[in-house]
Amino acid sequence: MFVGNLSFRTTKEELTEIAAAAGTAIDVYMPSDRATGKPRGFAFIEFASQAEAEAAVNQLNGREVGGRTLKANLAEDRPPRGPAGPRSFGGPPEAIAGPTFHAVEGRFSKPKGSRRGTRGRKRSL
Numbered sequence: 001m002f003v004g005n006l007s008f009r010t011t012k013e014e015l016t017e018i019a020a021a022a023g024t025a026i027d028v029y030m031p032s033d034r035a036t037g038k039p040r041g042f043a044f045i046e047f048a049s050q051a052e053a054e055a056a057v058n059q060l061n062g063r064e065v066g067g068r069t070l071k072a073n074l075a076e077d078r079p080p081r082g083p084a085g086p087r088s089f090g091g092p093p094e095a096i097a098g099p100t101f102h103a104v105e106g107r108f109s110k111p112k113g114s115r116r117g118t119r120g121r122k123r124s125l
Helices: 012-020 050-060 115-123
Strands: 002-004 025-029 042-047 071-073 100-102 107-109
Touching: 012 025, 012 042, 012 050, 042 050, 050 071
Parallel strands: none
Antiparallel strands: 002 042, 002 071, 025 042, 100 107
């Protein structure tokens, strides 16, 4: 189960007690910021059964703890990440253009400079 909008002062023990009222909490994980070590404001709670987790969502969603309204829902598995390496931020790999022939430079190369400069070179022909 995912619990969000936690107060940064909420401790793991407090959250365990709150979750215990809803069912048997096996594990409570509160991630912390790498740089500061402070809690990040959310947690994951693992329950003994799916039914207990669903009951806990109904009990904890909208409940006020530490002056903040909790947002609880069933956690979804993160999709598997691909092999380590460079990430693809664009379209398919075919969309990446290779070397092309540029009449201005008279050889195969990648275009250099800004678009404005390329347009200017084309106009001067």
